[in-house]
Amino acid sequence: MWPDRVKLQLNFDVEKMKCDVRLLDSIEWVSHxxxxxxxxxxxxIPLRGPAHATHPILMSHSNPGCNEITDTPYLQNLNYIPKVLNTFMCPLLSVRLMKLTAGSEIKRHIDYDLSVEMGTVRLHIPIITHNKVTFWVNDKVVPCNAGECWYLRLSDPHYVTNESDIDRVHLVLDVTVNAWLERMLYSAQHGH
Known part of the structure; x- marks a missing residue:
């Protein structure tokens, strides 16, 4: 059994990711x-999703049964985030920018199919965050800093509070577990 959180040995350029987020200022964010x-x-804002989806809500849906995943037009307008995605040598499923506005909260819930053991995981890369944004997994805080990449076992209870005065933005990747990702998780867990 893998732990409920692992900080991968990957760090990304926060300012370049913020520039990409600003490139999407004219795009309307879609409510979860x-x-x-x-x-x-x-x-x-969906960056990868089901190939035949045309509406942003359908583009942002992470459907485990969908075999045809493609980049959305929003991703094609970005400069750095495509390079971030190319870092991951595992199949990319849904990729989204996810914003939790100041004063908002994600209630405690479980995503039953998101764990290494189930074969699909969700990775979080904070882009815009604050020390008053708190991500909890199994009632323990995950210290997510901007530019880091975290595997979180979201088949366990988790929730997020944004008690800051800024909007939190994460790049969120749903990926298929393969040997590369297992090596990355093992290396990060054991400090190799």
Missing amino acids: FVKQNYLGDWSI
Whole structure:
């Protein structure tokens, strides 16, 4: 059994990622479709999603049964985030920018299919964050800093509070577990 959190030995350029987020200033963020899981405003810009989806909500849906995943037009306008994605030598499924506005919270919930053991994981790369943004997994804080990459076992109970006065933005990748990712997790866990 893998731990419920592992900080991968990857760090990304925060300023370049922020520049990419600013390139999308004219794009309307789409409210997260699972309304019962949050209070306030939690929204998405889809960067990869189901190949035939045309509406942003459908583009942002992480569907484990979908075999055809492609970049969205939003990703094609960015400079640095595509390079970040190319770092991952595992199949990329859904990729989204996810914003939790100041004063909002993601309620405690479970994503049953997101763990190494289930074969699909969610990786978080904070882009814009604050020390008053708190991510909890199994009632313990995950110290997510901007530019880091975290595997979190979200099949366990988790929630997020944004008690800051800024909007938190993460790059969120759903990926298929393969040998490369298992090596990355093992190396990070054991300090290799």
